[in-house]
Amino acid sequence: MGFFLLENTLDVRRYVGIWYKEDAQTVVWVANRDKPVLDSTGVVTVAEDGNFKVLNKDGTVYFTTSTGSMLWQSFDNPxxxxxxxxxxxxxxxxxxxxxxxxxxxxxxxxxxxxxxxxxxxxxxxxxxxxxxxxxxxxxxxxxxxxxxxxxxxxxxxxxxxxxxxxxxxxxxxxxxxxxxxxxxxxxxxxxxxxxxxxxxxxxxxxxxxxxxDNCSIYKFSNQGRDMGPQSCEYTRLLVWETEPNNLRGEGTHNISFRFSEGMFSGTQIVAQIACSMHFS
Incomplete structure (x- = not known):
């Protein structure tokens, strides 16, 4: 844990974070993420009230826990x-x-x-x-x-x-x-x-x-129009056991399609395919 600066920034913004020993560029937790210290000063301390704090030279608080009598850990506050x-x-x-x-x-x-x-x-x-x-x-x-x-x-x-x-x-x-x-x-x-x-x-x-991809996005639509089952870039495999009264043919047929959740129910999609497919 310590103070870090982000690259490719014009101003001084110092954050307190945790990163990997093997990869110092990958920061996994930031204390004062929405209130950086804007100069070269700064200190991390455990105050008399037991709270973890990030302060500048003037004592301005940039981050603090608020635990009372409870213990605090960053694992519970990612x-x-x-x-x-x-x-x-x-x-x-x-x-x-x-x-x-x-x-x-x-x-x-x-x-x-x-x-x-x-x-x-x-x-x-x-x-x-x-x-x-x-x-x-x-x-x-x-x-x-x-x-x-x-x-x-x-x-x-x-x-x-x-x-x-x-x-x-x-x-x-x-x-x-x-x-x-x-x-x-x-x-x-x-x-x-x-x-x-x-x-x-x-x-x-x-x-x-x-x-x-777009098919994974919830309620995705193409230019405001509802997606049909063939609108996605690639397909997934559905194994459908047909019934004689519904489709011609017997046994199992492989039908490939993908759709965005929330645009159609499973029943609607099956109905669309049942109307459009013909088996010999």
Whole structure:
């Protein structure tokens, strides 16, 4: 932890943050993100009242916790980054930076939905940009979170693996399911990204992101017109078991399409395809 300056800025704006030892350019938490110290002075202190504070030479407060008798930790008060060991509670939010050179609260916010089974990105204050898929194998929605990202948010770091030995006994071992050198970031461009650190290249590898295209954007429409099922750049595979009374033919037919959630219901899309497809 310490004071840092952002590159490519003309004025002096000093922030207190936390960054990686291996990568000092990647700041994962900022204390005074919306109130930088505007000169070369500044001090970080724990005041007599027990609160963590950022002050300048005149004693002006640029950041303070307000804990009373409760302990405070940055893990419970993230900025734009979720780290291993955190757990995404219903009140936790990740708020993007304004830009690559301004860590102030930006336009995009990642948060869990109230039922805690889905997550969403808001274009603040209240416009949905993306919603994760409902936890159902029958969903038409393909905006599923990656298993690693979901385990990461749930703080599920390990799991048991079992195997049968040649003598017939069962052996178990605990394996890691979350890379300890990974992070989830709500980017200033509106993309939620899950990244892991590569020891080989000494850089961050992108493993998963949303929204990945226009079809992932909630209620996306093309120039104000509702999307049809063939309007997206690429398709996902739906396995549809046909019924003789609905379509000619028997067995299973593969139909490819993608759509933006909120524009059509699954029933409407099936009806459109049923009317337009002919099987021999």
């Amino acid at each position: 900025t734009d980054t979720f780290l291993p060991g955190m757990k995404m509670g219903t009140d936790m939010k990740l708020t993007s930076w304004k830009s690559a050179t301004d860590p102030g609260p930006g336009s995009f916010q990642f948060q869990p939905e109230q039922d805690s089974t889905r997550y969403s990105i808001l274009n603040r204050p209240a416009t949905y940009l993306w919603k994760s898929a409902k936890p159902s194998t029958n969903s038409f929605d393909d905006n599923h979170m990656s298993l690693n990202a979901f385990s990461f948010l749930s703080n599920i770091t390990t799991q048991k693996q079992y195997r049968r030995l040649p003598n017939g006994t069962i052996s178990s071992e605990t394996v890691s399911v979350v890379d300890p050198n990974s992070r989830l970031v709500m980017g200033h461009s509106g993309k939620l990204q899950y990244l892991s650190w590569s020891e080989v290249t000494n850089q961050w590898d992108l493993e998963w992101e949303e929204p990945k």
